[in-house]
Amino acid sequence: xxxxxxxxxxxxxxxxxxxxxxNKGNSYKSALPLLPFFAFIAYFLVFPLTFIVRDAxxxxxxxxxxxxxxxxxxxxxxxxxxxxxxxxxxxxxxGAVVGALIASAIVKTGSRFRKATAASxxxxxxxxxxxxxxxxLAGFGTEGLVTRxxxxxxxxxxxxxxxxxxxxxxILVYSFFQIPLMVLIFSPALENVRPEWREASxxxxxxxxxxxxxxMVPLLFPAFxxxxxxxxxxxxxAYATARAMTAGTLPLMPLLIGNLVDGNxxxxxQHLGQAMAVCMIGVSIIVMSIxxxxxxFSKVKR
Amino acid sequence: MKQKxxxxxxxxxxxxxxxxxxxxxxxxxxxxxxxxxKSYGFDNFRWIFEQDGFKSNLSVSFRxxxxxxxxxxxxxxxxxxxxxxxxxxWKRLVEFICLVPLVVPVISFxxxxxxxxxxxxxxxxxxxxxxxxxxxxxxxYRALDVGLSSIPLLTLVEASRASGASMRQTLMYVIIxxxxxxxxxxxxxxxxxxxxxxxxxxxxxxxxxxxxxxxVSQGHVLNAIALSVLSLFGAWVVVMIFALAPKSLRxxxxxxxxx
Numbered sequence: 001x002x003x004x005x006x007x008x009x010x011x012x013x014x015x016x017x018x019x020x021x022x023n024k025g026n027s028y029k030s031a032l033p034l035l036p037f038f039a040f041i042a043y044f045l046v047f048p049l050t051f052i053v054r055d056a057x058x059x060x061x062x063x064x065x066x067x068x069x070x071x072x073x074x075x076x077x078x079x080x081x082x083x084x085x086x087x088x089x090x091x092x093x094x095g096a097v098v099g100a101l102i103a104s105a106i107v108k109t110g111s112r113f114r115k116a117t118a119a120s121x122x123x124x125x126x127x128x129x130x131x132x133x134x135x136x137l138a139g140f141g142t143e144g145l146v147t148r149x150x151x152x153x154x155x156x157x158x159x160x161x162x163x164x165x166x167x168x169x170x171i172l173v174y175s176f177f178q179i180p181l182m183v184l185i186f187s188p189a190l191e192n193v194r195p196e197w198r199e200a201s202x203x204x205x206x207x208x209x210x211x212x213x214x215x216m217v218p219l220l221f222p223a224f225x226x227x228x229x230x231x232x233x234x235x236x237x238a239y240a241t242a243r244a245m246t247a248g249t250l251p252l253m254p255l256l257i258g259n260l261v262d263g264n265x266x267x268x269x270q271h272l273g274q275a276m277a278v279c280m281i282g283v284s285i286i287v288m289s290i291x292x293x294x295x296x297f298s299k300v301k302r
Numbered sequence: 303m304k305q306k307x308x309x310x311x312x313x314x315x316x317x318x319x320x321x322x323x324x325x326x327x328x329x330x331x332x333x334x335x336x337x338x339x340k341s342y343g344f345d346n347f348r349w350i351f352e353q354d355g356f357k358s359n360l361s362v363s364f365r366x367x368x369x370x371x372x373x374x375x376x377x378x379x380x381x382x383x384x385x386x387x388x389x390x391x392w393k394r395l396v397e398f399i400c401l402v403p404l405v406v407p408v409i410s411f412x413x414x415x416x417x418x419x420x421x422x423x424x425x426x427x428x429x430x431x432x433x434x435x436x437x438x439x440x441x442x443y444r445a446l447d448v449g450l451s452s453i454p455l456l457t458l459v460e461a462s463r464a465s466g467a468s469m470r471q472t473l474m475y476v477i478i479x480x481x482x483x484x485x486x487x488x489x490x491x492x493x494x495x496x497x498x499x500x501x502x503x504x505x506x507x508x509x510x511x512x513x514x515x516x517x518v519s520q521g522h523v524l525n526a527i528a529l530s531v532l533s534l535f536g537a538w539v540v541v542m543i544f545a546l547a548p549k550s551l552r553x554x555x556x557x558x559x560x561x
Binding site for chain 1: 311312314315318321322324325326327328329331332333377378380381384385388389391392396399401402403404405406407408409410411412413414415416417418419432433435436491494495498500501504505512515516519523526527529530531533534537538541542546
């Protein structure tokens with residue numbers, strides 16, 4: 001699922017040989033077989049996107065305005081930017097660090113165990129959503145087995161201000177798909193680490209710490225950061241789990257947009273939801289551009 | 303490359319395993335509770351199958367998954383194959399396009415679809431299938447790209463063409479069987495996504511299996527938990543069979559021959 005192109009892609013000599021479609025002379029003609037794909041993308045992806053952007057700039061009478069965006073940064077909507085970004089940041093940081101730790105332990109196990117954990121991780125990372133939310137309500141609710149067990153061990157998690165419906169609760173639940181996602185994407189990078197490097201470092205007199213600091217960190221840092229950014233984008237746009245858990249009460253951007261669309265909230269501006277959606281895309285674009293830059297930087301270094 | 307597990311690795315694996323397994327066990331325990339106090343039973347599971355929406359919504363989700371899988375197969379396989387042959391100059395552009403769904407939060411996308419699509423499309427539940435094809439693009443493209451990069455595609459195509467096969471025959475009887483694992487992977491991802499997708503379905507006001515779970519849960523928490531346990535466990539079993547199946551079941555003779 002990692003997004004880097006494989007090294008072997010493109011090493012195939014393309015466009016040579018007796019292939020009738022390998023028309024190198026006319027670049028537009030060579031796109032002809034891709035027409036179905038481009039048409040599909042244009043209609044089902046580009047077309048809806050242009051509508052969100054257009055609507056975001058329209059007032060209730062259909063005239064051009066910036067009012068929707070001004071409203072976006074006020075009151076609960078402005079606050080939701082802060083809450084959403086903060087929550088995604090913490091969730092990505094926890095997921096990345098814990099996920100990397102678990103991944104580094106998993107790559108040292110046998111291949112069957114690795115396959116089994118990869119399969120389980122892909123289930124948790126992809127099909128989470130609503131079922132995950134209910135599982136957590138069951139486990140960590142006031143009557144849940146986990147809560148009781150922790151209480152038995154002397155830790156009443158409800159002793160403080162903790163509830164499952166707060167930011168802390170959501171971060172805990174998100175860990176359930178963030179950590180597996182990290183394991184899934186970060187493992188291939190770890191598998192490329194060769195035992196010989198450790199031996200080389202040892203024979204040059206390096207300690208475990210030197211090996212970690214001088215070899216592992218520089219080598220894995222780009223993969224680590226880029227995956228962490230992916231985790232950020234993932235929790236930033238997560239909607240199903242948060243909706244099922246909090247019934248839309250926490251001021252998260254996706255939840256507010258959902259409320260606006262469902263008509264649960266009456267806003268002065270009809271197109272406030274679209275403006276919020278455009279803002280979310282904006283935040284995502286910033287994060288993903290950093291991702292692309294990190295990947296490019298890592299390729300230059302190799 | 304099995305290495306010796308040291309103590310700290312064992313601790314990490316045990317702690318990680320406990321973090322994931324314990325809440326699941328807790329949920330399972332919860333789902334066995336019955337309304338009478340202090341007794342356990344399968345009442346909550348039985349209740350699920352007696353609900354009106356269970357069969358119909360599950361079948362809607364399965365039909366959506368089927369249509370999505372067919373769309374991915376028909377649209378993406380020829381496209382990615384072509385990118386590896388004559389259309390290499392378009393590869394970067396297509397790669398970029400396939401990343402766009404990761405950048406656009408699904409909720410934003412749903413909003414645009416709601417206003418942009420004409421009524422004839424919005425009146426059929428299968429509009430979701432086309433959207434699932436878009437949402438799964440980053441993963442399906444990646445799976446097919448990796449698969450095609452690992453075989454001598456050009457040699458295979460030249461051999462097949464020289465033997466007098468048409469391009470369609472080459473695709474059907476040479477390329478697709480050779481990258482069966484990658485095609486399976488792409489289709490499998492698309493199916494998993496369609497079966498579990500919630501945001502698009504709920505915001506476009508369609509009833510699918512996941513939205514039905516969310517609806518049923520209101521006022522029936524115990525049953526909702528039973529349902530969640532059931533659906534996660536079901537997905538897990540399917541993926542596990544797929545992942546641990548012996549190689550002979552997954553690959554075929556042509557793939558062996560090309561190695």
